[in-house]
Amino acid sequence: MLELKSLTKTYKTGDKALNDVSLTVPEGQVVGLIGPSGAGKSTLIRCINRLVEPTSGSVSISGRSITGQGQRELRAMRRRIGMIFQEYALVERLTVMENVLSGRLGYVGFWTSFTRRYGADDIGLAYRLLDRVGLMHQADKRADALSGGQRQRVGIARALAQEPELLLVDEPTASLDPKTSRQIMRLLIEICAERNLPAIVNIHDVPLAQQFMQRIIGLRAGEIVFDGPADALGETVLTEIYGAEDWNAMRKGAEEDESAEAEQAAELARLGA
Ligand code: ADP
Numbered sequence: 001m002l003e004l005k006s007l008t009k010t011y012k013t014g015d016k017a018l019n020d021v022s023l024t025v026p027e028g029q030v031v032g033l034i035g036p037s038g039a040g041k042s043t044l045i046r047c048i049n050r051l052v053e054p055t056s057g058s059v060s061i062s063g064r065s066i067t068g069q070g071q072r073e074l075r076a077m078r079r080r081i082g083m084i085f086q087e088y089a090l091v092e093r094l095t096v097m098e099n100v101l102s103g104r105l106g107y108v109g110f111w112t113s114f115t116r117r118y119g120a121d122d123i124g125l126a127y128r129l130l131d132r133v134g135l136m137h138q139a140d141k142r143a144d145a146l147s148g149g150q151r152q153r154v155g156i157a158r159a160l161a162q163e164p165e166l167l168l169v170d171e172p173t174a175s176l177d178p179k180t181s182r183q184i185m186r187l188l189i190e191i192c193a194e195r196n197l198p199a200i201v202n203i204h205d206v207p208l209a210q211q212f213m214q215r216i217i218g219l220r221a222g223e224i225v226f227d228g229p230a231d232a233l234g235e236t237v238l239t240e241i242y243g244a245e246d247w248n249a250m251r252k253g254a255e256e257d258e259s260a261e262a263e264q265a266a267e268l269a270r271l272g273a
Contacts, residue, residue: 103161
């Protein structure tokens with residue numbers, strides 16, 4: 001379980017990015033974090049693993065506080081937090097397998113990480129994870145030879161190789177087409193359910209969040225303005241979170257994506273593909 005209590009962040013510039021944010025995410029629950037640019041979504045995610053130091057308030061994971069820990073304990077706790085990024089953050093010239101194994105780096109000794117000679121247990125784990133994300137047969141390919149969707153699957157397998165207690169996911173589908181985005185989102189949701197993992201997903205695509213997330217939290221100007229199930233997230237609340245103009249533009253964009261996809265499918269059907 002992840003627990004934030006009265007989390008506040010004021011940057012040195014005086015920007016108050018988070019104001020008294022409290023929330024709990026139980027095991028196995030995936031929360032979609034939505035809100036306009038500048039609402040504080042990235043700050044919230046980064047305060048959880050203390051890449052950004054909160055000004056006040058506390059964060060605890062599985063009952064252990066991460067705020068107030070020294071560097072050594074912080075490092076040990078960060079191992080248990082899997083991060084998945086928009087731009088995948090893979091090492092391009094390494095293979096898929098090596099990228100997944102790099103999720104073990106926090107656990108292995110200096111010599112293993114230096115020589116990259118992992119033990120049989122780590123390799124076995126990496127194969128099982130590659131199988132789970134559908135990349136068993138790509139293990140020896142270089143990361144730069146993969147499609148966007150495959151790269152994000154590697155990113156997911158690498159985060160799972162850390163054997164995390166929590167997943168923090170930052171715009172996982174921002175670089176993907178609509179169909180691949182849905183596949184990746186479905187995979188994330190399934191994996192969290194299978195492993196009873198709590199997750200927070202920073203997601204800019206509201207229709208996608210509504211389709212997949214059990215719970216959505218809306219941030220505006222550093223404060224939670226909505227916290228509830230996707231079907232309670234109506235037009236009024238969305239307009240409150242984003243403002244009328246931005247919300248209408250976003251909705252129109254989603255409709256265009258869908259009709260382009262339908263047209264493409266019809267074209268393929270005509271060609272007998
Ligand atoms: P979001 O991810 O929702 O776009 P951010 O967390 O990036 O929002 O930003 C929230 C607020 O904090 C914004 O006003 C932004 O300008 C400010 N901010 C973010 N990072 C920094 C920083 N490193 N230094 C100063 N202000 C920052």
